[in-house]
Amino acid sequence: MSRVAKQPITLPKGVELVVGAENISVKGPKGTLTVHHLPGVSVAVDNGVATISLAEGTDDMFGGTARALLANMVKGVSDGYERKLELVGVGYRASMAGKSLNLSLGFSHPVVFDAPEGISIETPTQTEVLIKGSDKQRVGQVAAKIRGFRPPEPYKGKGVRYAGEKITMKEAKKA
Structure with missing residues (x-):
């Protein structure tokens, strides 16, 4: 897994990350943003910290991208x-x-x-x-x-x- 994908994403107060069947949505004081699931990437939320994990046997090419997209969404709905x-x-x-x-x-x-x-x-x-x-x-x-x-x-x-x-x-x- 890439070094970028291994870094956890801390969710600030008032920001909620919801993992759905097809989409991942981030809701905060500045609005709501959604992104489609990337293949082979799963997101887990624990105590205000989101972590990215890759499915077994898949390439890690989407891990860093997924983490960067989610981090940008979290920053966008909290700070803008x-x-x-x-x-x-x-x-x-x-x-x-x-x-x-x-x-x-x-x-x-x-x-x-x-x-x-x-x-x-x-x-x-x-x-x-x-x-x-x-x-x-x-x-x-x-x-x-x-x-x-x-x-x-x-x-x-x-x-x-x-x-x-x-x-x-x-x-x-x-x-």
């Missing part, structure tokens, strides 16, 4: 995940209108992005976008989709970038 985006460029602005994110990214029209279910989007300032949710994969997917409207370009660095992302700048043509 967030991604921060920065808008860099003259006139690049972000604002919220209800559940819709309005982005002015230098196009002839504003880009309107509707927040999917389970994801909340905030704009603390006009050049920052904060994406929050309990599902790590969905938060990252929404952040990537918003970044995809205007990815940072390598000559001036303008565009939508993740907070702290380093853009390798290219040298412009010389005459």
Whole structure:
């Protein structure tokens, strides 16, 4: 069994892990997440600690994956995940209108992005976008989709970038 799969998952107070016939669900203060059983992997919960075990004679290729998915779900329903985006460029602005994110990214029209279910989007300032949710994969997917409207370009660095992302700048043509 992989080293990752051997590590137990501690369940914080208020988080409940239920192993069903086809699904494993984690319920907490920030919502409920479910994942399908991976083949050959079984989950046992004892005194607030979940452990992963593999069926006899199976490969251990899903053990670490199952443990990582469950750990991410436990963290998501207890603390939640967030991604921060920065808008860099003259006139690049972000604002919220209800559940819709309005982005002015230098196009002839504003880009309107509707927040999917389970994801909340905030704009603390006009050049920052904060994406929050309990599902790590969905938060990252929404952040990537918003970044995809205007990815940072390598000559001036303008565009939508993740907070702290380093853009390798290219040298412009010389005459």
